[in-house]
Amino acid sequence: MSITYLEAIREAQAKALRDDPRVFIYGQDVGAFGGAFKATKGLAKEFPGRVLDAPIAEDAMAGLAIGAALEGMRPILEMQFADFSTVAFNQIVNQAATMFWRTNISCPITVRLPCGGTAGGGPFHSQTMEAIYAHYPGLVVLTPATVEDAYSMLLEAVAIDDPVIFCEHKFLYYHLKADSLPTEALPVGKARIARVGRDLTLVTYSAMVHESLAAADELLSEGWEVEVVDLRSVKPLDTDTVIASVARTGRLLCVGEAWPWGGVTAEVITRVVCEGYDLLDAPPQRLNAKDTPVPYHPNLWSAHRPTARSIAAAARKVLQR
């Protein structure tokens, strides 16, 4: 048996619907059609009345989920693409995220955001919005990089009493496969050492974990042992695991697919230098997408986002200091 990242997301939703009567799914085309990416395939049939097509109204979609959560439900909201969540932005950051702090009533919604670049996706079907949501208090922001995490973290997202922004990466949907679904998992809030190494700590998340692992392979052939830390969740961010790794390697490179200004990479570097300054033997560095919209054409796209190659090049610079 083999299961993809996308299937894991479907299976997690099926299990959540099966195990918890409070769960329902709401999103454009998620019903009989099974969603633009088929992440809810078959679920409307299996769980009648609990997987519902929404109108093209992301603000009201989020509002409805919030209102239902206040009544004790556990809605899963599918945005057709992460990019369209800008329309629901106000409800997410001002209504859902402030609810518990203002009223002492928790607001357990899970917002699934199909994120990230794919060849030909272009400026409005490629965005990664984790930094935007992580900036706001009151949200949990998850960025699973593996099939196992896609599954276990989505289940955990539904169980968490707070609003969760679940950033699933479209590039991994079909590419990434595992043999089976996990039965246990690291909890949300813990980073994972995806690869052990002693020369450099490479902190990353989501699809960039795989580019980074490939870069680490390349660097190994040059004699460098790179430790790759998969953050898994960017808020909360597991600073302890990152700093412990930097303590071992003395060097830090952060890689993110998002834009540089105020991104995950800036946040991680800031935490490390503020809290673990003396552990560093060389200046930390970051590598991000270029500071322009995400290009449509693959020639441009592959120069826009970090790749194994550009990550290896950035790592070499850190290593050679």
Place this chain on the structure above:
Amino acid sequence: MSITYLEAIREAQAKALRDDPRVFIYGQDVGAFGGAFKATKGLAKEFPGRVLDAPIAEDAMAGLAIGAALEGMRPILEMQFADFSTVAFNQIVNQAATMFWRTNISCPITVRLPCGGTAGGGPFHSQTMEAIYAHYPGLVVLTPATVEDAYSMLLEAVAIDDPVIFCEHKFLYYHLKADSLPTEALPVGKARIARVGRDLTLVTYSAMVHESLAAADELLSEGWEVEVVDLRSVKPLDTDTVIASVARTGRLLCVGEAWPWGGVTAEVITRVVCEGYDLLDAPPQRLNAKDTPVPYHPNLWSAHRPTARSIAAAARKVLQR
């Protein structure tokens, strides 16, 4: 004569309307009423047909400004509070910000955001959104801290060919006064050394400049000379001036009124450690608002945001390392 920060904003708009027929102002209650804060007082009368009340429709307000900009106009959009720009978020970050890159046609809109905390403002009338907008490519994000900058930077904002997010701080509206309006000014993109010092570089912007200057006063009485850098614009961010200051002082504290995760403070620290690592004699630190919504009650509010006192305390920690 004495002129407030708010009056400077009004005067800049009057001058822009007077000097450039392409300029118009659009926003809720900006017409005969002169705006919720009176930043457009008298302008509708002085410039008939060019200062227009908008319906409560921030998305369409921004869309209209963008469309007019494409036709060669120079719209100034007033959001009644920065917090409400979340409703216009999609038009700003996906339509205005991507326009030039996608079509090669510039989109010169100025979005005025009355930002920041005041006592009793609460969660939805106090937000500072500079980090959110700065994350997106294609936007210029200005954060004037002085009467002079409020005036000269707003005029420059209107003249800039790209979309500008003009973060004016409500706390400064009436408090801050100058003797006269400036006739010349630093250009956008250049930070200002607001106070010279040799022991610590304190990088900040907007209302926090004044808290930081007060903290510097306090620290001077203890014998520390703190250099205060007013960023003025957070995107572009004048890394050179900041690094040059750190080169002189060896120490860095960044202060921002926004939330910590991915804020201006994280971006500044990241740039300094990535580009000027060896200049630091001690770990840099940041001080931000607490990671919750902005509280309504002044008891909570003054514990939520950085103040001269908490800034001085944070500075002492950096100085004593």
Place this chain on the structure above:
Amino acid sequence: MVQTVIEPTSAGDVSATRDLYIKAYRFMLLARVLDDKLASLYRAGKILGGVFLGRGQEALSVSIGVGLRERDIFAPLIRDMAGRLAFNESVLDAARTFLGSSLGPMRGRDGNIHRGRPKEGQLAMISHLGAMISVVNGGLFARRMRGIKGTVGVACCGDGSTSTGSFHEAMNQAAIEKLPLVMVVADNQYAYSTPTERQFACRSLVDRAVGYGIPGYEVDGTNLTACLNVVGEAIARARAGEGPQLVVANLLRLCGHGEHDDAQYIEPKLKASDLGRDCMKLAEAYLTQQSWADAATLSKWRAEAVQKVEEATAAAQREPGPDPFAENYWAALSTENLLEGNE
């Protein structure tokens, strides 16, 4: 499908009608007295943040409050003191929130008009206009999924708020889902300083109903009987499963947008028109005319309202404000182990 109800035909038991009218009037009165007190506290510098009053809108607002039942959902807006009190809010909740007591429902975190008790069906509005309507939809949607029947939800807004995308998305959503939502629009002729001709171009906002495929009703918002009837019937129809209902009331705000605003922009012509009548005075005249209350009774009721308000505001003023060091105010998540250390 658009109906215009000017003067309702009041059928049924006269004494029930009278009792309801009196109950509604007394909540209007309590709201007016409380609003007036808040205004004077504001002028005395005792209140932080804005004070927004429902003066002139009590008849409409109270009709919602008396029409709702315990398990219903209510999303009041800034001018709904009367509706809040009539639904289930205590004077003390209001007083505490405006006066920054840490014992109020918002515990000093949020203020004034943003107060609410969502667990008791009273949503705590965010400022962004239009944003609460789909939240009401969500509550109703959840109840339907859970098999809870017979509850309704009322969302309020002003003329200006109907211009928001949120309003539209939520109205359409309610219509598609046939939710028991009653949308009550108080067309008070202005959104802050902006007159309706800069806000919409249709004859009346009730004309929006047909575009959502739902019934719409127009009512004279200065007339308590009309409001009780039209709002009451809309709630009854929603409760009976007839789907969303739109009620648009015509009236005038008899105060500034907030107490900081002298509202000089309001047209004298409007003030002098029928729209400018004070629903309180009309209700008092009606009470007297029907011999449901005489001047002495009205005075007694007022004195009782004043006493309640004085007691609550005095109590709230004696209560402590929040102490940021005594309590953990800095947790934005309910899941403690997911909190990050604060700066």
Place this chain on the structure above:
Amino acid sequence: MVQTVIEPTSAGDVSATRDLYIKAYRFMLLARVLDDKLASLYRAGKILGGVFLGRGQEALSVSIGVGLRERDIFAPLIRDMAGRLAFNESVLDAARTFLGSSLGPMRGRDGNIHRGRPKEGQLAMISHLGAMISVVNGGLFARRMRGIKGTVGVACCGDGSTSTGSFHEAMNQAAIEKLPLVMVVADNQYAYSTPTERQFACRSLVDRAVGYGIPGYEVDGTNLTACLNVVGEAIARARAGEGPQLVVANLLRLCGHGEHDDAQYIEPKLKASDLGRDCMKLAEAYLTQQSWADAATLSKWRAEAVQKVEEATAAAQREPGPDPFAENYWAALSTENLLEGNE
């Protein structure tokens, strides 16, 4: 104010009517041939990103293109190949964008349906549905401020897009400002897989017009004559200063949402109904019936369209894609001195 036009009365000069019809038909044909070519290139793996076709919607779309004049503004959506071509787009622009040529108007930065030339009045849509309408308003608003008269703007969208808050805000804005906006809604019965009963609950989307206080017209979107008349008249009224106009066309998308979609969800009953008729076939029958074209002429026109499309797609395929090292692609601002160094 809502009018339903099924079969227009065609007045005026018959030869002008014929010429317009033929012109429109030939652009429809060109669009259909180009769409078909793009579909086959997509299946051959030559196109990156999505291919969304206007099949079945050409009569409506082309009516916009032939109704507009050079200085007008047009915000096409994903199914508007016919309207684009008839307005001012070259086949080469379309081909280049779909085929990733760096010589296309988007220079490889954005793809396919997002192409546009704003300076020539053809806006380059962003994906977010509803977002272009207020941008058209802005263009019209600017022209009015600048004293430019007699231009109109047309914005297009589907049934699903009318549920967006952006649609509502922009429609209301246009109505308040009395802008010469013509909003053309193609109700093709589905938004992706979602049928209209999950999208709105009014009888027809034209019922929204009254709520904005603007005229609304319903038209049979499969009938070119009807479309030319109704869209043409709406444009004329807007141009004459009568303010915004809403046109809702009833039709069926005769293809998948995109070429990746087999559209199995479309009800066979709808396909078999009048809505499911192919506007191209109806137009051809009409041309023949009116003796405006015989079979040979129709073949010739098709051959000419095929040749244009083949030439353009062949040319675009020979052109280079963008070279990220040869040009500065990484400047998101036009103000060079405000650019920050890229990572």
